[in-house]
Amino acid sequence: MTAKTLAEKILSRSSGRDVRAGDLAIVPVSRVMVHDSVIDAVMAGMKALGKERVWDTERVCVFVDHAAPAPTPVVADSHRVLREWVRGQRIATFYDAGEGVCHQIMVEDGFCEPGTVIVGSDSHSNSYGSVGAFGAGMGATDIAVALALGRTWLRVPESIKVQFVGQLRPGVTWKDAITKVVGEVGTDGARYACVEFHGVGSLPQGDRITLSGMSTEMGAKAGIVVDTPEAPEWLHPDADASYTRVVRVDLDALEPQVAVPPRVDQVVDVSAVAGTAVDIVFLGSCTNGRLVDMRQVVQLLRGRRIAPEVRLEVVPASRRQFEDALADGTIAALSRAGAVVGASGCGPCLGRQGGVLAGAEICLSTANRNYKGRMGSPEASIYIGSPYVAAVAALTGVIDDPRPFLEADEESFDLLVAHRRRSRPAVGAASARAGDRARELVGAVPIRTSPQVFGMEVED
Amino acid sequence: MARAWKFGDDLDTDQILPGRYAPFMTGQDKFHAYAFHDARPEFATTVKPGDVLVGGDNFGCGSSREYAVAALKVHGIGGVVAKSFARIFFRNCINLGIPVLESADAADLVADGDDVTLDLVAGRLRTPCGAATLRPLPRFAQEILSAGGVVSYLRAHGDFPALD
Structure with a gap:
C-alpha cells in the first residue's frame, strides 16, 4: 500500500476498489442535490432513461434557489413543475424559495456525510468538501443518471495541496486567502483535480464553505478541507501522499485581495484598485452570505449610512443565517444603513433576479464569479472582494483597503469616509454620469408630430 | 466540410449561453437562439x-x-476541439453525444471561418493549414459517445460501460 490523498481514499472506499489518480471509478453517491434551474433537463433525462422514480427518496435534496422567488411567469411555471415532481416522487428533502442557497443548507442542515461522494447540479457543489465530503458539480444528464442509478462515474483526480501557514491579520478574511489561492493557481490550474486545504480544519464551518466552494473557480472537481471536526478517523491524507502541486499561503503577510473583472484569477492587493468607483455592492451568495459576513459589514459601517450614489444589496445565504442576523440586530443595522435585504437564495449572483446590473455599472461583489455578463448586462464590471471591502465600497462609493477604517477612532473614521467620498472619480461608475444614457434613449425615440390625446389607446 | 468557429482560452459558459437566457428563463424551444449572444x-x-x-x-x-452544451446540440455542432476542457463541460458533451477532443495544435492551425473536416476515425482535424492531431478518448467515453450519449448507452446496456 502506498500513500493516498483524500480523493484516493474516499473514492477507493466508495468504489470498493483500490483506485489511484487517473483511474476511472464507478461509485455510489450518498446524496444527489438538484436545484431549480435544471429541473426540466433532469426530468427529461430521467424520462429518456426510462426511469420513473429516483433510486432513493431519502437521499435526494431539492432546492428552489437560483431564481427565487420566481422573477417571471416562465420561471414560476418551472418552479411549479419542480414542486409537482418533488411531490410525485415523494422526495423527503425539499427547500422552497426563500430557504436559501442549496450549498449553504446542504452543509448547515447536515446532508453532507464526510468521506462520501455527493453530486450536485450546481458547479459550486465542491462546497461539501467543507465537512470532508467529496462534492462534485455535474450537468443535468449526469444528475439524471445519478438519480436513476444512485451511482456515478468519475476519473480519480490528481490532488493539489494548499497549505495555509500563520494567522490572518485583522481586516483580512478567508475570502482574501482563497482569492489569493485562485490568483496563484488560475482558473484552470486545478482542472480535473481535487484541492486539499491543509491547516484550516478547525475553522468555523462557514469559512470552510468559502474555501471549498471557491475551489470550483480553479477548475477543481472537488475541494476538501483536511481534518475537519466532522471527519471520521480514517479520513486523513497520508503524510507522503503524492501531489501535483503544493501551494503555500502565508496568512501573516496577506493583504485584502480583489479579483478584477472579467477574471476570477486576475487577483491584486486591494491597494492596486483603491479609488475605483462602484455603483452597487452585493453581499451574499454561498461564498459570503452568512451571519459572519453580514456582521463584518455592520462592524465596518459603524452605524453610518452608505454613500448616496451606491446601492447595497444583501441576500442572506439561508433562512437560518437570516434569522440569526435578525435576532442579533444585524439585519436592522444593515437596513438602517440603506441596504436592500432580499429573500435568502442565490440573489443576483448569477444575474437572474433581485438587483441585476445595468450596462456600464460597476459592482463590488462578495460572491465568486466576475465573468462578463454574470450578474446582468455584459457591459457591467464585477470586482470580487471580502465583506470588509464590500462595506467600504458601500460606505464611500469606492474600493479601498478596509483596515484603516477598522482601526480609525470615531472622529478620524468620519474624516476618512468624507475624504474617500470626495475623491470618488467622476468617471467610471454609471452613477457618476449625468444623462448620457438618458440622452441616448431620448435620441433613439422618434419625436411625435401629432399631439397626444389622453384617453385614447396608446400602444406599449 | 464544416465551418470552424474559433475561440480563445477560458471560454466560459456565460459566453456560450448567458445565464439570463437559460431555458427556464426563455423557454425550452427558444434558449438555443441565445448561444454566444454576447460573445x-x-x-x-x-x-x-x-x-x-x-x-x-x-x-x-x-x-x-x-x-450551454444542449444549445450546441440543438444547433447540430459536429464537435468541439480545444487544447483543454473544463471538467463539467467535458462530461456534459460526452453525456449529450457531442465529440469533445483535446488537441495541442488545432488552435494554432485553425482561423475563424476556415473550412475544416473532423475525422474521428483517423483522430484528425483537417484544416487549410494541415491536419491537427486529436488526443484519443478513454474507451469508456468513446463507448458512450458512439452510442450517442449516456442516455442512449444506458437504455441499450442498462449500466455504465465496463471499466478497463
Whole structure:
C-alpha cells in the first residue's frame, strides 16, 4: 500500500476498489442535490432513461434557489413543475424559495456525510468538501443518471495541496486567502483535480464553505478541507501522499485581495484598485452570505449610512443565517444603513433576479464569479472582494483597503469616509454620469408630430 | 466540410449561453437562439449543422449548466476541439453525444471561418493549414459517445460501460 490523498481514499472506499489518480471509478453517491434551474433537463433525462422514480427518496435534496422567488411567469411555471415532481416522487428533502442557497443548507442542515461522494447540479457543489465530503458539480444528464442509478462515474483526480501557514491579520478574511489561492493557481490550474486545504480544519464551518466552494473557480472537481471536526478517523491524507502541486499561503503577510473583472484569477492587493468607483455592492451568495459576513459589514459601517450614489444589496445565504442576523440586530443595522435585504437564495449572483446590473455599472461583489455578463448586462464590471471591502465600497462609493477604517477612532473614521467620498472619480461608475444614457434613449425615440390625446389607446 | 468557429482560452459558459437566457428563463424551444449572444451575436443565425468549435485552454469553464452544451446540440455542432476542457463541460458533451477532443495544435492551425473536416476515425482535424492531431478518448467515453450519449448507452446496456 502506498500513500493516498483524500480523493484516493474516499473514492477507493466508495468504489470498493483500490483506485489511484487517473483511474476511472464507478461509485455510489450518498446524496444527489438538484436545484431549480435544471429541473426540466433532469426530468427529461430521467424520462429518456426510462426511469420513473429516483433510486432513493431519502437521499435526494431539492432546492428552489437560483431564481427565487420566481422573477417571471416562465420561471414560476418551472418552479411549479419542480414542486409537482418533488411531490410525485415523494422526495423527503425539499427547500422552497426563500430557504436559501442549496450549498449553504446542504452543509448547515447536515446532508453532507464526510468521506462520501455527493453530486450536485450546481458547479459550486465542491462546497461539501467543507465537512470532508467529496462534492462534485455535474450537468443535468449526469444528475439524471445519478438519480436513476444512485451511482456515478468519475476519473480519480490528481490532488493539489494548499497549505495555509500563520494567522490572518485583522481586516483580512478567508475570502482574501482563497482569492489569493485562485490568483496563484488560475482558473484552470486545478482542472480535473481535487484541492486539499491543509491547516484550516478547525475553522468555523462557514469559512470552510468559502474555501471549498471557491475551489470550483480553479477548475477543481472537488475541494476538501483536511481534518475537519466532522471527519471520521480514517479520513486523513497520508503524510507522503503524492501531489501535483503544493501551494503555500502565508496568512501573516496577506493583504485584502480583489479579483478584477472579467477574471476570477486576475487577483491584486486591494491597494492596486483603491479609488475605483462602484455603483452597487452585493453581499451574499454561498461564498459570503452568512451571519459572519453580514456582521463584518455592520462592524465596518459603524452605524453610518452608505454613500448616496451606491446601492447595497444583501441576500442572506439561508433562512437560518437570516434569522440569526435578525435576532442579533444585524439585519436592522444593515437596513438602517440603506441596504436592500432580499429573500435568502442565490440573489443576483448569477444575474437572474433581485438587483441585476445595468450596462456600464460597476459592482463590488462578495460572491465568486466576475465573468462578463454574470450578474446582468455584459457591459457591467464585477470586482470580487471580502465583506470588509464590500462595506467600504458601500460606505464611500469606492474600493479601498478596509483596515484603516477598522482601526480609525470615531472622529478620524468620519474624516476618512468624507475624504474617500470626495475623491470618488467622476468617471467610471454609471452613477457618476449625468444623462448620457438618458440622452441616448431620448435620441433613439422618434419625436411625435401629432399631439397626444389622453384617453385614447396608446400602444406599449 | 464544416465551418470552424474559433475561440480563445477560458471560454466560459456565460459566453456560450448567458445565464439570463437559460431555458427556464426563455423557454425550452427558444434558449438555443441565445448561444454566444454576447460573445458572437452572429453565431446562432449563421451556424450550420456539423460546424466545429475550436478553442484554447480550459474551454467551457464556469457553471455546470448543461444547457450551454444542449444549445450546441440543438444547433447540430459536429464537435468541439480545444487544447483543454473544463471538467463539467467535458462530461456534459460526452453525456449529450457531442465529440469533445483535446488537441495541442488545432488552435494554432485553425482561423475563424476556415473550412475544416473532423475525422474521428483517423483522430484528425483537417484544416487549410494541415491536419491537427486529436488526443484519443478513454474507451469508456468513446463507448458512450458512439452510442450517442449516456442516455442512449444506458437504455441499450442498462449500466455504465465496463471499466478497463
